[in-house]
Amino acid sequence: xxxxxPQQQQPAVEQAASxxxxxxxIRALCGRELVRFFRQRNRVIGALGQPLVFWILFAAGLxxxxxxxxxxxxxxxxxxxxxxxxxxxxxxxxxxxxISIIEDRREGFLQSVLVAxxxxxxxxxxxxxxxxxxxxxxxxxxxxxxxxxxxxxxxLSVLAISVFLFILSLALTGLxxxxxxxxxxxxxxxAIMSVFLMPMWLLSGAFFPAGAGWLGWVVRLNPLxxxxxxxxxxxxxxxxxxxxxxxxxxxxxxxxxxxxxAVTLALSxxxxxxxxxxxxx
Amino acid sequence: MLPAFSVxxxxxxxxxxxxxxxxxxxxxxxxxxxxLGPNGGGxxxxxxxxxxxxxxxxxxxxxxxxxxxxHAALVRSRLGVVFQAPSLDRKLTVxxxxxxxxxxxxxxxRELRERASQxxxxxxxxxxxxxxxxxxSGGLRRRVELAKGLLHRPxxxxxxxxxxxxxxxxxxxxxxxxxxxxxxxxxTVVLTTHLLEEADKVDRLAILNQGRLVALDTPDNLRATVxxxxxxxxxxxPAVLAGEVAARFDCAAKVVxxxxxxxxPDGHRLVAQLVEAFPGRVQSITLGKPSLEDVFxxxxxxxxxxxxxxxxxxxxxxxxxxxxxxxx
Numbered sequence: 001x002x003x004x005x006p007q008q009q010q011p012a013v014e015q016a017a018s019x020x021x022x023x024x025x026i027r028a029l030c031g032r033e034l035v036r037f038f039r040q041r042n043r044v045i046g047a048l049g050q051p052l053v054f055w056i057l058f059a060a061g062l063x064x065x066x067x068x069x070x071x072x073x074x075x076x077x078x079x080x081x082x083x084x085x086x087x088x089x090x091x092x093x094x095x096x097x098x099i100s101i102i103e104d105r106r107e108g109f110l111q112s113v114l115v116a117x118x119x120x121x122x123x124x125x126x127x128x129x130x131x132x133x134x135x136x137x138x139x140x141x142x143x144x145x146x147x148x149x150x151x152x153x154x155x156l157s158v159l160a161i162s163v164f165l166f167i168l169s170l171a172l173t174g175l176x177x178x179x180x181x182x183x184x185x186x187x188x189x190x191a192i193m194s195v196f197l198m199p200m201w202l203l204s205g206a207f208f209p210a211g212a213g214w215l216g217w218v219v220r221l222n223p224l225x226x227x228x229x230x231x232x233x234x235x236x237x238x239x240x241x242x243x244x245x246x247x248x249x250x251x252x253x254x255x256x257x258x259x260x261x262a263v264t265l266a267l268s269x270x271x272x273x274x275x276x277x278x279x280x281x
Numbered sequence: 282m283l284p285a286f287s288v289x290x291x292x293x294x295x296x297x298x299x300x301x302x303x304x305x306x307x308x309x310x311x312x313x314x315x316x317l318g319p320n321g322g323g324x325x326x327x328x329x330x331x332x333x334x335x336x337x338x339x340x341x342x343x344x345x346x347x348x349x350x351x352h353a354a355l356v357r358s359r360l361g362v363v364f365q366a367p368s369l370d371r372k373l374t375v376x377x378x379x380x381x382x383x384x385x386x387x388x389x390x391r392e393l394r395e396r397a398s399q400x401x402x403x404x405x406x407x408x409x410x411x412x413x414x415x416x417x418s419g420g421l422r423r424r425v426e427l428a429k430g431l432l433h434r435p436x437x438x439x440x441x442x443x444x445x446x447x448x449x450x451x452x453x454x455x456x457x458x459x460x461x462x463x464x465x466x467x468x469t470v471v472l473t474t475h476l477l478e479e480a481d482k483v484d485r486l487a488i489l490n491q492g493r494l495v496a497l498d499t500p501d502n503l504r505a506t507v508x509x510x511x512x513x514x515x516x517x518x519p520a521v522l523a524g525e526v527a528a529r530f531d532c533a534a535k536v537v538x539x540x541x542x543x544x545x546p547d548g549h550r551l552v553a554q555l556v557e558a559f560p561g562r563v564q565s566i567t568l569g570k571p572s573l574e575d576v577f578x579x580x581x582x583x584x585x586x587x588x589x590x591x592x593x594x595x596x597x598x599x600x601x602x603x604x605x606x607x608x609x
Contacts, residue, residue: 019354020385028384036372112368112429115332116385117357 019117026126029113033097033130047093048138052145055085079149083231084206087224089142090135090169091201097131098176099189106184124177124272128265131173132166139165146235157237164234164254167261168227174264181271204228209244226256283346285310285437285469286331291340293326293492300326302492304340308471308485310436313463316473317480317573318489319585324473325365327489328441331471332362344437358386361435361468363426365442371415375406375425378414379432386433400428404458420451427458431468438462440472444479456482477573477585488577495580500573507571507579510548514541514555515564522562529558544571 037043059078066077104110113123140162146153153161179192201207203219206228210219219225230253236243248256286308293301301323308314318324329335330342333349333356342349344356369378376397383393401407404424414422423443430438443459444452456479462468472483480486481500488496488503496503516522523541526534530551534543545551548568556563577585 019358020387021389024384024387024389028381032370032373032377032381035377036370039372107371108364108366108368109370111334111364111366112362112382113385115334115357115360115362117354117387118385 020122022119022122022125025116025118025122026129029123029126030130030133033100033127034133036100037097037130037134043096044138047089047096047134048142051085051088051092051142054088055081076149079151080209081207082146082149082151083228083235084201084204086139086142086165086231087168087204087206087228088201090139090165091172091197091224093135093138094131094169094172095176095193095197097134098127098173099180099183099186101127101177101180102183102186102189120272121269124268128170128173128177128268131176132169135169135173136162136166139169151235152238154237157234160237161231161234164230164257167257168230171223171227171257171261171264174261174268177268178264178271181268200224205232210246223256223260226253227260229253230257282310284308284343285312285345286471287343287346288327288331289341289343291327291330291337291342293323293330293338295326300492301330304489304492304494306487306494306497308469310345310469311463311467312469312471313459313482313484314469314471315480315483315486316471316489317477317486318473318475320475321491322475322489323492324475324489325441326492328439328473332360332364332439332441333357334362358433359435359437361430361433361438363423363430363438363440363443365445367422367426369414369422369425369429372413374411374413375401375417375428376410378425379429382429382432388433396432396434397428400432404428418451419446420448420454423447423451423455424458427455431462434466435468437469437471440470442474443472444474444476477577480573486573488573488580490577490581496576503573503576504571507575509544509546509571511542511544511569511571511575512548512552512555513537513567513569515566516541516559516562517564518562522559525559526555530554544575 055078058081059076063077066080101110104113143153143158143161180189183189200222201224203215204222204224204227205219206224210216210225226248229248230250232247233243233250233253284307286306288304288306291301291304291306292299304323304327316324316327326335330337330349331344333353337350345359347356347359349356370381373381379397379400380393383389383397388396398407401410404427406421406424406428409417409421414425417425423446430440438459440459443455447455459470459472463470474480483500485497485499486503487494498506514522514526519536519539519541523534523536526532526541526543530545532543532545534541536542552566552568556566574585
C-alpha cells in the first residue's frame with residue numbers, strides 16, 4: 001500500500017509547533033540536576049568529603065616536610081594545597097554531575113529529551129549549567145574554610161572568585177560531558193577518571209609546584225594549571241607580591257581558562273549532535 | 282483528513298542486518314493501532330523511526346502530513362511517546378517529573394501546573410504526586426509515563442510494548458485508559474506489542490515479520506482470512522489417535538506438544554463426531570476460533586514464537602502451534 005501524498009493543504013491549526021523555548025528548557029534541565037544532586041545526600045558528601053579528607057590528611061602528613069620555594073617560604077602546606085582542593089572539589093562535582101548523563105541514558109530519561117521538540121544544544125547547555133552550578137556551590141562552601149588557614153576575602157574578591165570558578169566549572173563539566181556522552185557504563189568512566197582526570201589534577205600545580213624538566217612542561221601544558229593558578233592569584237588578591245614569580249599572570253589564567261571552557265563547550269555541543277547506539281535501550 | 286502516520290518504502294539496516302525492508306503503512310487518525318510482531322520482527326525499529334529517536338536511512342515517514350525529517354520539531358510537538366524502558370527520573374517525585382517535562386514542549390507556569398494536576402487526576406495519581414517515582418509499583422510508573430507522554434495534549438500517542446512488566450490488573454487499566462483517550466480525546470494510539478492476545482483488542486493491526494509487513498487489517502478480518510476452527514484433543518496415546526482421526530475424517534490431524542490438533546471448517550460438528558467415534562480415548566476436547574497466531578502462521582509459514590530463531594527452517598506445521606486454542 002504505497003502512499004503518495006497529494007498536495008493537500010494542511011489544516012492551519014496544525015502548522016504551529018509548540019516547541020520548547022530554549023531558555024525554559026535549559027532552566028528545567030538545569031533545575032532537575034540541582035534537585036537530583038542535593039536530594040542524593042551521599043553525592044554531596046562524596047564530592048565535598050573526599051577533598052576535605054585529602055586536605056586535612058595531606059596537610060598533616062606533608063606539612064612538616066614541605067617548604068615553599070622563594071618568597072612564600074612561610075606558607076604552610078595546608079594553605080598551599082587549599083586552592084588545589086577547591087579545584088578538586090570542582091573536578092569531582094562537575095565530572096560526577098556529567099556522568100549522570102550515562103545514568104540518564106541507562107535509566108531512559110534521556111530518550112524522552114531526545115524526542116522532544118527542542119534544539120539539541122539546549123539539552124547540552126541545561127546539563128552543563130546544572131553541573132556547573134552544583135560544582136560552584138560546593139566550591140564556595142569549601143572556600144569558607146579558607147578563613148581557618150588565614151585567607152582573607154573581600155566582597156570583590158569573592159565575586160571575582162565566583163566568576164572565575166564558574167568558568168572553570170563550565171570547562172570541567174564540558175570535559176566530563178564529552179567523555180561521558182559516548183559511554184554506556186559508569187565503570188568505564190571511573191577508568192578514565194583514574195588514568196586521565198586525577199593525573200590532570202595532580203599535575204596542575206594543585207599538589208606540588210611546577211618544577212623543572214619534563215614534569216614542569218606537562219604542568220605548563222595542562223589547562224587546569226591555569227585554573228589552579230588563577231584561583232591562587234584571586235585568593236591572594238591583596239598580597240599578590242607574596243606569590244611565587246613563576247606563577248602564570250592573572251590575564252593568562254583568565255584567558256586560558258576561558259578558552260578551556262569555550263573548547264569543551266563547543267566539543268560537547270558537537271558530540272551531542274551525533275547519536276550513539278546507547279540512545280537505544 | 283490526512284492520515285496520522287504515513288510510512289513509505291521505509292528501509293532500515295543495522296550494519297548488515299536488515300530490520301525494515303521496504304515497509305509501506307498508513308495509520309488513520311483516531312485509530313487504536315497495534316504493530317504486532319515477534320521479537321526481531323522490526324517493530325521496535327519502526328517505533329524508533331516513528332518517534333524520531335533515530336534518523337531515517339531510506340524511505341519516508343509523514344506524520345499528520347508533515348515529513349519527519351524536514352519538520353522534526355513540528356512533528357515532535359505532535360507526538361506523545363511512551364518508551365518501553367521507563368523514561369522517568371526515579372529520584373524525582375511524580376509531579377516533578379511532569380514539571381520538568383513541560384518546558385520541553387513549551388508548557389510552563391500556571392498552564393503546566395494545571396495541566397499536570399489534570400493528568401494526575403485522570404490517571405488516578407493525585408494522592409501519589411509527591412512520592413518519589415522509585416517508590417512506585419510498575420503499574421503506577423507506567424501511568425506516570427502516560428501522564429508524561431500526554432502532558433502536552435499530543436494528537437498522537439506512540440507506545441513501545443506498553444504492557445511489559447505489568448500485572449494483569451495494571452494491564453487491563455492501561456487498555457481501558459488507552460480506549461478512553463481514543464474515544465474522548467480523539468487521540469490516535471499506536472503501540473507495538475508481541476502479545477497476540479493484546480493485538481486482538483485494537484481497531485487495526487499490522488503484523489511485521491523479518492522487517493516486512495505480512496498483514497494489515499482489523500483482527501476479525503484477519504482471522505476470517507484463515508478459515509476453519511481449530512480442535513485440540515487430549516488423549517493417552519495422541520500419536521495413534523492422530524493417525525486414526527486423519528484416516529477416518531480425512532483431515533490433517535497432527536500431534537502438537539502431546540495433543541492432537543486439527544483444523545476444520547464447522548469444527549463444532551466434528552467435535553461431536555470425534556467424541557462418539559473414539560469413546561474413552563478423548564480425555565478432553567477444545568474447539569477454538571482461529572487466532573492471530575494462526576494468521577501469522579498462515580502468512581509466514583512458521584510459528585510466532587522464536588520466529589527469528591528458526592526462521593525459514595520452521596516451515597513444518599507439525600509443531601507450529603504451541604499455544605492453547607479454544608480460549609476464546
